[in-house]
Amino acid sequence: MWELNWPDEYFKVEDKESIFISQTFHSLLPNIIDVVNNFWTSLFTVLAIFIYRKMDRRLNIEIKIDNVIKNSNLGLSHELLQLIEEKSKDQNANEILVKAICIAENIERPAWFRKFEYFSSLIAKHGSYGIMQTQTDKPIDDKASINIAIEKYFKNTKYASKEEIEIAIRKYNNSDHYFRFIQEIITFILPQELHGYNYLRES
Amino acid sequence: MTQASYKYIGNVLDRNTRGWLPVVDEHSNKFYLPLLTKVEKLENANLFVMEGIHKGKTIAVDHKRIKPNIYSSYLFNSFTYAEGANLKLILKTSILQFPTQEEKVMCEGILPGVYKILLPDRPHEKKMQEDYYDESNSSGSRFCTTWFPIDTPQHNQYLHMGEYSTGCVTVLDNWQRIYLSLIHSRELESVIGTLTVVEE
Numbered sequence: 514m515w516e517l518n519w520p521d522e523y524f525k526v527e528d529k530e531s532i533f534i535s536q537t538f539h540s541l542l543p544n545i546i547d548v549v550n551n552f553w554t555s556l557f558t559v560l561a562i563f564i565y566r567k568m569d570r571r572l573n574i575e576i577k578i579d580n581v582i583k584n585s586n587l588g589l590s591h592e593l594l595q596l597i598e599e600k601s602k603d604q605n606a607n608e609i610l611v612k613a614i615c616i617a618e619n620i621e622r623p624a625w626f627r628k629f630e631y632f633s634s635l636i637a638k639h640g641s642y643g644i645m646q647t648q649t650d651k652p653i654d655d656k657a658s659i660n661i662a663i664e665k666y667f668k669n670t671k672y673a674s675k676e677e678i679e680i681a682i683r684k685y686n687n688s689d690h691y692f693r694f695i696q697e698i699i700t701f702i703l704p705q706e707l708h709g710y711n712y713l714r715e716s
Numbered sequence: 717m718t719q720a721s722y723k724y725i726g727n728v729l730d731r732n733t734r735g736w737l738p739v740v741d742e743h744s745n746k747f748y749l750p751l752l753t754k755v756e757k758l759e760n761a762n763l764f765v766m767e768g769i770h771k772g773k774t775i776a777v778d779h780k781r782i783k784p785n786i787y788s789s790y791l792f793n794s795f796t797y798a799e800g801a802n803l804k805l806i807l808k809t810s811i812l813q814f815p816t817q818e819e820k821v822m823c824e825g826i827l828p829g830v831y832k833i834l835l836p837d838r839p840h841e842k843k844m845q846e847d848y849y850d851e852s853n854s855s856g857s858r859f860c861t862t863w864f865p866i867d868t869p870q871h872n873q874y875l876h877m878g879e880y881s882t883g884c885v886t887v888l889d890n891w892q893r894i895y896l897s898l899i900h901s902r903e904l905e906s907v908i909g910t911l912t913v914v915e916e
Contacts, residue, residue, distance in 0.1 A: 579731055582784060594788040612786060702730045702786055704858065705851065706892055 578697045581620060589615065593644065596659055606667040610678060613698040614662070614685060618646045627655075675708065723763065725753040726792035731849075731858045735899070736839050737790050738781035739763075741773050746781070750836040750862060751899050752795060763791075767906040768835040800903025800910065801833065803875075805885060808916040812885065814897065819890060825870070825883035828915055832867040833875060833898070833908040840876065848877065857892040864898060866911055875911070885911075 597615065601608040634640060634652040641648050643658020666685050670678065682695050725737045728751050736748040747770065754766040765773045777790055804813040805823060812821045839861040850856035863876035874884045877891035887894060903909050
């Protein structure tokens with residue numbers, strides 16, 4: 514067997530060095546407990562930032578609704594606006610209410626997100642689709658979602674009282690935040706003084 | 717001979733357009749028409765202005781300057797104006813009387829007499845402070861840029877909302893309601909109503 518025939522002193526020195534290097538190296542490396550702790554800390558930090566940003570966005574929506582509506586690319590084409598107006602007239606629906614819902618849904622679920630939902634329908638068909646985020650058993654486009662939403666939720670709301678409007682909104686999405694959001698958008702479109710009136714409208 | 721097809725500037729009540737429709741004339745001049753201005757629809761989708769300081773101009777709606785679009789059309793096919801507004805200003809008490817309400821105003825430089833209140837000429841944005849638009853209090857209004865010209869010999873006198881007066885009749889509160897009641901009134905074409913100014 515092949516043996517090293519080197520002086521002992523050399524090996525002793527080498528041992529000391531390797532122990533030193535090894536200890537230094539180990540002290541630099543975290544142990545497994547540290548790794549796990551840091552992982553959870555990072556996860557909570559990321560989660561906290563995500564929640565903060567989400568809340569911050571909602572706060573902005575509440576406070577700077579004008580900017581949110583103005584700056585957002587509403588995606589409400591002339592064709593869709595015309596459809597809402599005609600369908601609302603046909604179903605005796607409150608056009609401003611329908612538009613407010615449409616704007617809100619479009620801000621919360623922009624076009625790119627709706628496309629994602631449309632593709633995810635390959636896995637599970639039931640879901641909310643189109644610009645009005647209508648619940649259906651199969652994917653539908655923006656136009657179909659407007660037609661279904663008006664027929665199902667907003668028919669005969671044209672001359673509805675404030676209370677009836679609230680019921681219609683809550684039937685669509687029963688959350689206080691959503692209700693306030695819709696009210697804000699309605700007030701953006703029409704002054705508070707004209708809510709519930711067919712005033713200054715085409716005669 | 718075809719019958720004239722009159723339309724009315726509408727659907728500009730939102731906080732973005734604030735009562736003004738951006739338009740462009742045949743020479744590419746850009747300006748605004750106030751809510752409920754009477755226009756005539758021409759065959760090529762253009763409009764002929766029937767009243768106000770731009771009366772006689774051929775215009776088109778400047779859709780590029782309306783963002784976001786909330787309506788597919790900014791014209792009413794028909795509209796019935798209310799009767800001309802009759803307002804009375806009492807200089808001694810600085811009270812402006814409307815048929816159903818009265819408001820405290822600031823008025824300096826306006827003399828007793830009977831004057832016509834005219835259709836708003838243009839958005840007066842320069843002197844507007846941020847809080848003038850704030851509708852969370854009764855003095856703020858999205859329509860604060862709408863000033864109603866008063867046809868006095870001095871000219872350049874308006875009925876408007878604000879906090880100080882430089883020769884105008886300045887309304888301190890409830891402009892939103894006042895605007896809405898005035899803008900849909902017509903005594904004559906281009907004339908909203910009459911302002912009678914008395915000493916006491």
